[in-house]
Amino acid sequence: GLPSGWEVRHSNSKNLPYYFNPSTKESRWEPPADTDTETLKEYMATHHSMAHSNDVAGQGEGKIRCAHLLVKHRDSRRPSSWREADITRSKEEAIEILKGYEQRIQSGESLGDIAVSESDCSSARKKGDLGFFGHGEMQKEFEDAAFALKPGQVSGIVETASGVHLIQRVL
Numbered sequence: 001g002l003p004s005g006w007e008v009r010h011s012n013s014k015n016l017p018y019y020f021n022p023s024t025k026e027s028r029w030e031p032p033a034d035t036d037t038e039t040l041k042e043y044m045a046t047h048h049s050m051a052h053s054n055d056v057a058g059q060g061e062g063k064i065r066c067a068h069l070l071v072k073h074r075d076s077r078r079p080s081s082w083r084e085a086d087i088t089r090s091k092e093e094a095i096e097i098l099k100g101y102e103q104r105i106q107s108g109e110s111l112g113d114i115a116v117s118e119s120d121c122s123s124a125r126k127k128g129d130l131g132f133f134g135h136g137e138m139q140k141e142f143e144d145a146a147f148a149l150k151p152g153q154v155s156g157i158v159e160t161a162s163g164v165h166l167i168q169r170v171l
C-alpha cells in the first residue's frame with residue numbers, strides 16, 4: 001500500500017490523481033517513494049473510477065466548492081504571486097485592502113470579478129474558483145471558515161500562512 005499516511009486524491013482542476021498526506025499537508029503529483037506498484041495499481045483503479053464518478057459529479061463525499069480572494073503580505077509563507085514578484089506590503093495594509101474589497105462586494109460587486117485582477121492566488125485566472133475540496137486539503141483556518149459558510153455566503157477576513165482571504169462558498 002501507500003507508505004503510511006499518504007492518500008491518493010483527485011485534482012478536479014487537472015482531472016488527475018495526486019498524493020496527499022493529511023498529517024503533513026504535503027501534496028505531490030508523483031507517488032511517494034517505496035510505493036509498491038501492485039497495490040498502487042489496484043488502489044488507482046478503484047480510486048480512479050471513484051474519482052472519475054466524483055469528478056463527474058464534482059461533489060465527492062463532504063466536499064464543497066469555493067472561490068477566494070487572497071491578498072498576500074511580506075510575512076506570507078510565499079510573498080510572491082502572478083501579479084507581484086516581491087510582495088512587501090504589511091499584513092495590516094493587506095487587511096485594509098481586503099476591507100475595501102469587502103465593501104465593494106457588500107455593495108453588489110462579485111468576489112470573482114475583483115479576484116480576477118486583484119487576487120494573489122493563481123486561481124485568480126478562474127475568478128478565484130478553487131474547485132471542490134474536502135477536509136484536510138486546505139490550511140485549517142481556511143477550511144474551518146469555508147465549511148462554516150452556506151452556499152453563496154462570503155466569509156469575513158480569514159488569515160492563513162498564505163495571507164488574508166475572503167472566501168465565497170459556491171456549492
Ligand SMILES: N=C(N)NCCC[C@H](NC(=O)[C@@H]1CCC/C1=C\[C@H](COP(=O)(O)O)NC(=O)[C@@H](N)Cc1ccccc1)C(N)=O
Nearest residue numbers: 013025077078121122123129130133137138139142161162
Ligand atoms: N485544491 C487543492 N487541494 N489544492 C491544494 C491547496 C493547498 C492548500 N492551499 C491553501 O490552503 C490556501 C487556501 C486556498 C489557496 C491556498 C494557497 C495557495 C496560494 O498561496 P501560497 O500557496 O502561495 O501560500 N493557492 C493554492 O494552493 C492553489 N493551488 C489553489 C488553486 C489554484 C488554481 C486552481 C485550483 C486551486 C494548502 N494546504 O496549502
